[in-house]
Amino acid sequence: MRNIIAIADKELRSYFASPIAYIIIGFFALPFGVFFYLYLEAFLRQSMQMAQFGGNLNVNQQVIRLVLQNASVIILFVMPMITMRTYAEEKRSGTIELLLTSPVTDFQIIVGKFLGALGLYIAMLLVTLLYVAILFVYGHPEWRPLVAAYLGLLLMGGAFLSVGLFISSTTNNQIVAGMVSFVVFLLLWIVGWFADSAGATVGPITSYLSITEHFEDFSKGVIDTKHVLYYVSLITFGLFLTAKSVDSERWRG
Amino acid sequence: MIEVQHLTKRYGRVTAVDDVSFRVERGEILGFLGPNGAGKTTTMRILTGYIPASEGRATVAGYDVFDQPIEAKRRTGYLPETPPLYPDMTVREYLDFVARIKGVAAAERRTRVDAVIQRTHIDDMATRHCGKLSKGYRQRVGLAQAILHNPEVLILDEPTAGLDPKQIIETRDLIRGLGGDHTIVLSTHILPEVSQTCQRVVIINKGRVVAVDTPENLTARLQGAETLYVEVDAGGADVPTALTAVPGVTRVAAADTRPGSGAFEVESERGRDVRRELARDIVTRGWGLLELRPMRMSLEEVFLQVTTEEPAAEEAPRA
Ligand SMILES: Nc1ncnc2c1ncn2[C@@H]1O[C@H](COP(=O)(O)OP(=O)(O)OP(=O)(O)O)[C@@H](O)[C@H]1O
Ligand SMILES: [Mg+2]
DSSP, X not given: XXXXXXHHHHHHHHHHHSTHHHHHHHHXXXXXXXXXXXXXXXXXXXXXXXXXXXXXXXXXXXXXXXXXXXXXXXXHHHHHHHHTTTTHHHXXXXXXHHHHTSSOOHHHHHHHHHHHHHHHXXXXXXXXXXXXXXXXXXXXXXXXXXXXXXXXXXXXHHHHHHHHHHHHHTOSOHHHHHHHHHHHHHHHHHGGGGGTTSHHHHHXXXXXXXXXXXXXXXXXXXXXXXXXHHHHHHHHHHHHHHHHHHHHHXXXX | OEEEEEEEEEETTEEEEEEEEEEEOTTOEEEEEOOTTSSHHHHHHHHTTSSOOSEEEEEETTEETTTSHHHHHHTEEEEOSSOOOOTTSXXXXXXXXXXXXXXXXXXXXXXXXXXXXXXXXXXXXXXXXXXXXOHHHHHHXXXXXHHTTOOSEEEEESTTTTXXXXXXXXXXXXXXXXXXXXXXXXXXXXXXXXXXXXXXXXXXXXXXXXXXXXXXXXXXXXXOSOEEEEEEXXXXXXXXXXXXXXXXXXXXXXXXXXXXXXXXXXXXXXXOOOHHHHHXXXXXXXXXXXXXXXXXXXXXXXHHHHHHHSGGGTTOOOO
């Protein structure tokens, strides 16, 4: 555990030691803010009209849910930037030789790197919580669905990170790692689009594979174990593949 | 302390290390000598558990590097060919991180880091980013990193590469100082380094061990062809022709490029001492014998001989 923390800590520091962390957070927080502003404005306009007719609108459904669904797309673009260096850069610079000759296991290195990346991702999510806090100042959103939505974001991001970590472990070129990750993430996202047109048998499968599809329920404030299980399995699978990749690299030299 | 048995490493069809065996005793400094591509780095990578061997086994401090890698790694310090530094970290941050993954207890970490900073003379650079260090300092930080957890065994891949002459001397002193407490294997293709720092040498070429001995013994053992230094006052006579006629002499060459000089290198058949015959011949010719002494071969020559004497080594690089 001590080794995992040491490596996670080093990863996290290395993000913040270079401009990378700030660029990534900016890349995420700015579009998030724009979406937030647009949906909030639309919501306020609508609720003003509704108030005249005596109706009531739900902030959670009308603002938070829509913003977070859009956020899941931004995440898709940002995640490759977080994971592309993790292994590729260590392999290029030779620092992997330090890690692999230290008394730490592959598992500890992989989990450490994953947690480090997750740490940066959590920092990104914390920044977006500042926006959400505005809602609490001016309104009374429910906090339970909000927690569910953020748990969903965390799990979905974790799944992206774990797949990205694997892709980074297969090359020593971080640009290649970043681009391949982006394409793979994109596929994991758009595969869900074919669900409707794919017919009765293939449809559910493509929809099941889609990484963002499983976020739907979370964004509505529902925690379904089915989706939790999906993300946790994907994370485990990604880390497992990374372990395989690191080990086979060792045998090939 | 280190035991290597029939180690073989193949990369596809390339055999980088071929049936290498040797032992290193506790406290000994072993030199690993060989030209480029000899398999030094590959052997060290196997010893440190970075890559597995294709065949054979190796134990470090009694632990098999393949079956008990964590125990072996705990007792090994390793300076790879390129010092494994993180450019964004300062030297101190870096050493602190290394201390953590090497398992140095939190309470001792600071003192250990300070100690190696002192020992490798990198105090001035402690707050500098690793990416901004000169080659020599990177090498020193790499060395600091290797000795950080006070390992029993040190594996140093070309520890003096890229250092200036003053730093080379400092580093050799440092390594000699570490010997005794630590068991050290260092690789190099700089020959004087071996005779100055190592108690024993493994000469490796094209993946195979060619010789294992002390630097002194190697010099003596491989002194196949005796070379004598002869200086005569011949008054302008043709010395080379005359000396080549002496029985046992195989070759005579001018030892001094200045014309008219009477200094020559005389090579004789392997194991045959021609000093008496040579002296008698010179004196009977009425020349003045100014000097006659055996030339001790430098390790450099030994090395060249070793690597070029192998039948398969016709294109061995001249070091
Ligand atoms: N990862 C690898 N894949 C394929 N071949 C390799 C690999 N690493 C080394 N080799 C080959 O193995 C042989 C030995 O290389 P090694 O790096 O061990 O030599 P060395 O003695 O350290 O040389 P140098 O003095 O140049 O550092 C070389 O022929 C090299 O090309
Ligand atoms: Mg080498």
